[in-house]
Amino acid sequence: MNNRSDRLGRLVAALLGGSALIALASPAMAQSNITLLDTLVVGGGRSVDDDSKSIVARSTNGAGKLATSVLDTPASIAVITSKEMQRRGATTTEEMLQYTAGTTTDFYGTDDRNDFVKVRGFDVGVIRDGAAGGTGVREEMYAFERAEVLKGANSSAFGSSDPGGSINYVTKRPKSEKFGEVYVTGGTFNHAQVGFDFGDNLTEDDTLSYRLVGKFQQANKEYDYARDHERFILGGVTWRPTDATELTVIYDYLNRDGVPGSGGHPVGTDLPRNLFLGEPDFNYRNVSRHTLSVLFDHDFGTGLSFGANARYTNSTSDFGYAYIARTAPGGGTIAERDFFANEASKENFVVDGRLQYETSWEMVDSRTLVGAQYNTDTSSSRTVSGKAPNIDWSNPIYSGAPTTPLALSTRGVPDATNTNKVTALYVEQDLTFFDRVILSGGIRSDWMDLNQRNNVTGAVTSATPTEITKRAALTFKATEEISAYLSYAESAVPAGTGVEPERGNQWEVGVKYQPEAFPALFTASIFELTKDNMTKRNPATLLQETIGEVKVRGIELEARAEVLENLSITASYAYMMSEIVENGVLANKGNQLSFVPNHSASLWLDYAVPSVGSMGDLTVGVGARYAGGHYLNDANTQSAPASIEFDAALTYELQENTTLELNVKNIFDEKHVAYGGFGADFYNPGRSITATLRKSW
Template sequence: MQKNKTGFINARSAKQRAAAAVMLCVPLAGQPLLAQAEEAAKTEEEAYRLAPIIINANADTNGDASSVVAEELWVGGKVATSIQNTPASVSVITQKELEQRSVNTTEEALQYTPGVITDYYGTDDRNDYFQIRGFQATTYRDGLTLGSMRGVREEPFAYERIEVIRGANSTLFGPADAGGSVNFVSKQPRFEQFGQGYATYGSFDHKEVGLDVGDALNDSKTVAGRLTAKRQDSDREYDHSQDDNQFVMGGLTWAPTELTSATVILDYLKTESTPNSGGYPLDKEYDRDEFYGEPSYNFHDVERTNISGNFTHDFDNGFVVRSNLRYSELTDDFGYVFLYDTPGRVGTSVPRYKFGTDTDGHQTNGNVMLQYDHRFENIDSSTLVGAEYLDSSTDAVSVYDLASSIDIANPVHTGVAKSLVPYLTQKDDATTKSLFLQQNLSFYERFILTGGVRRDFMDLSTKGVNLYTGAFDEDDDISKTSYRAALTYIVSDEVSTYVSMVESVSPPEVGVDPETGKQYELGVKYSPMGMKALFSAAVYELNQDNVSTAVVQDSGIIEQQTVGESRARGLDLEAKAEVTENVSVVGGYSYLDSEVTRGSLSDDGVTTYSIKGNRLATAPKHSASLWTYYNVPGTDVSVGLGARYIGSYYYSTKNDGESDDATLYDAALNYKLYKGTDLALNVSNLFDEQHVVGSGTSDYYNPGREITAKVSYNW
């Protein structure tokens, strides 16, 4: 779980630094700390010694919404830090970028982020699928782990921005996957009147309406409210499909003074969709609209309710206390029939299996943090100590069995028996208690030393009945310590460099050693004067031990197996820039050299074989993307064009199947109908490129061309 980090504001002159302090310390009540800024500007010493500054927790999380270039990173629950001087490889997808590309899923949001590979299961739409630097990534909302809620497809309309940190950091986040972290930042109430309403129609009979409104609720502007809602009615690109959802979120913020604020947010998500097309046969390329599952047994119903709260109080003497808390309830039920094809099949009859799971989950997690900032003669210090708690429970009942075969030359749907015998009934409980400490020291405004340590105490239990192996009742206690160290050198007002070492501990399972990771990284960031832009480069080596991977057994069951050790080395480049008043650019390139350094697998549960030297699954050596957006001068027209290149990669760590490299194009056209009203046309996969993105017992293709038209009104 990510905690707040010291932010070092690198202003370009004494006056600019004072102004930055004013703008970045605006509380939710809307009253800037002018007295403090004016006092800071009185002396050259104070004006030049505003680092480190932890931005006021009441600052407006919407501050970067009007640009594709974010300057702040919102982590640990509404605590902003300077991206340029953060010793990590970071990307932020802002609200402006989300709107330019008309993003409708998390996978779409991350498509232009270097080091990230998305949507590698194509028409398997049960989850948001993405990897960072060749490894799994952990998801968070406002700095609190989604944990047992992570399987839900998140609704991008609920968020101000999406933040990506490449390379996990368990000292900040707690138990986390090695690849990195994706943090969704919720839309917060604001002390000003604003609103947006929109309607969308598009491919696959996609119909959607949304509303986002807010304002101060009293004359003294100490209470603000916000309501965000969306309803979608749609099909997917294959026959017998559905993609409907409803989302509503309401929030209240109370800020009685500039030093104190509290926010409560309640949100509800309901989806009624289909999880899968059933896959496609392995012998040749098929049309995406083909369906080889069973219409009567192809459902995915999700309901999730969250209530979240955060509280901040600045004692105005260097001490600040922050606390975040969230309670979640989830029901997640799905069932589908899928192909079990083989490369050497003879004839047109293909076996199928049915698979489904009903899940009920509950989760409570929260933290409390105390921060102390102090200024010595030539050293600025920021110390953060905190405690965190997570309690989650999940009840799941799963069915898995043979279904009737299907003739792919003449498909006939025969249905599925209503009475299915569960092969697995399981109840999992997990409790994590954590203590953490982070220290930031700034020396002479040139060197920033960051260190962190965290201890996680994890209590796990699982019990239930497996149809094949019998009853089980197990528990485990795991304690892990993770460390972080980084040194940042501010070369100039435009350039900063850093070197870092971070460790990660993945969320464990009973009886299995948790995956552990260690990453070394060297990076540089450049923010030129006279342009709102940020260019970054990072080279890294990421090692993970006790890696597990999904292996399809001869029986058809997909089993998680421990691989051993894996390593990824690579380079990530990113450019985000408002080149001119009319042109913005988002681009990136990644080189990834991955390898299994120790490990073996088994296809039958008995015989093992070595995979040492194999590449990681879904880890292309080369990937790149470029998105440009142009406001045509003197007109009401804007156009966007994007390209995404994904190099070839292996479908599994067995390295027995490899994808083709591919380039896909996206386009956008926006026309201002009149003041505040826009018509936006967006096309993803412009030329309808089709290729296999995942393959096992069947093939899965990348999403096809999709066109949407959106009319929106903003005030």
């Protein structure tokens, strides 16, 4: 694990050198015909960028509920706009975050049940439109204008979360103009997909607008007997009775029909990716989710504004899985398998309301926000398991689904209903002195009522913790383009009714450079985060295990820039060192956390070739993703090797507003074990190719 390959050194040196060169040379490289994006201002003073026009964001709500310039935000935030998602062909959360510093993605290989993402070494929290309440299913990226990745603790603003960070998904909303696109996509593994996103005003005075988004996909996967079908629809209406008031209602429906994975491959083997060692009649994964969102903003015109979000979600999901559990004793090509199945349902309602007041005295500007949130969540889950027939991986013969009912699993509480209610009050305050020094802070109290009912025994366990979390930061704007900050933030998350809540904190110091001459953002940060009373779910047993205290220290460098009229760059590098400080019930003191590579780096370049004669515009994109070697378990007995993967994209303008797009992921079909050592190995995703014909207006 301590060997550093030459290619890592070359990649990091090129990445850092290139980023530094861009930063130093930016004034000279800026072109006079490069224009900065206008910032859109909607009801309540909430500002968002036009994310379809640029890969660089200038405003964010990711660090708190106060809309703030990215330059003035005292935290590391990576904003992935819809333009960046489209350019790279990112269709999942994992693909979207592959070029973001400090993130680890897709660490369960072909397991596609959920979005598997870690930020700064910890599971990522999920936020949608500024309100927490994830449903635990894979998100559909086409539903969102952007994703704001906040690095570090943020419970003082959004509630329960790990100290590593959170993702705030920003839903597509109606616009007060006519717009739209339709597309059709085909690709490897019989991938067929169509989609549309369009809207317009319903009234001549722009007071009523609508938007309709859809995606329908029929596809297989790289392994046999796999499917990846999806239906997604989103519809929204926005009412603007006055310039100061906006009400939006959005409904979306997501349905997925897939498989949970290939069943894995025997540990230590190197078998074809397409080899399926599960059961064609039993490997299934279904998801159905309905979501209704209401968003309201009103500006009273005296420095006082009000905003509120409400969201109701109802989801059901199930999966069945036959997988390799162990290699049969005595050698040979026989593997032992297990059956594992689950069915779950979840109902969530969250409402968040806040008052914001802005005022000034002499050389001091003040922004104060006071809010309340109520979140109720009811979920049921039933898990069964049993022995499956052995399989010969050299000549697999499938036996079918289980012929007798499976028994309740021995992992955790296999049949339970959880009812959780959380009421919260929070305050945020920003004070800006002389337009240079910004003091910001926040405090939040969450009153939790957690209940779990064992549906077999009828036993009920409960907990009523109260968690107070805080945030404080100092930002100094050296110029209108450069700022530096020091911040402290806390996190808290209930691990369950039978264990104490996990608590974390983070110190961070950073510097940002956002030139006015052209769209760009360069950031550098150093951080140390600590999590106490840490409880982890062992991926092999699914049991909660108390680790104790862990620390993660690191450095992150990140750049997004449109440095020339025809050249844009996304670059990142992260160094992280994790340590289990207190071992709890496990003898892992001094070890590193699993799935946390010490080094990671990425680089994506887009180069546009202007049209000549009858030829249309051509944009070529190339990217590289490096992940250093890392451990697969906290005992540090299993590890994954360092790896580098390359991606590419090409966009050709057939005619005005009509493009042909080609995306290739993992060009050279790099293959390595992304997760394994516990009975089976799971490989990283292989090469995939898609072509898209897109018409916009």
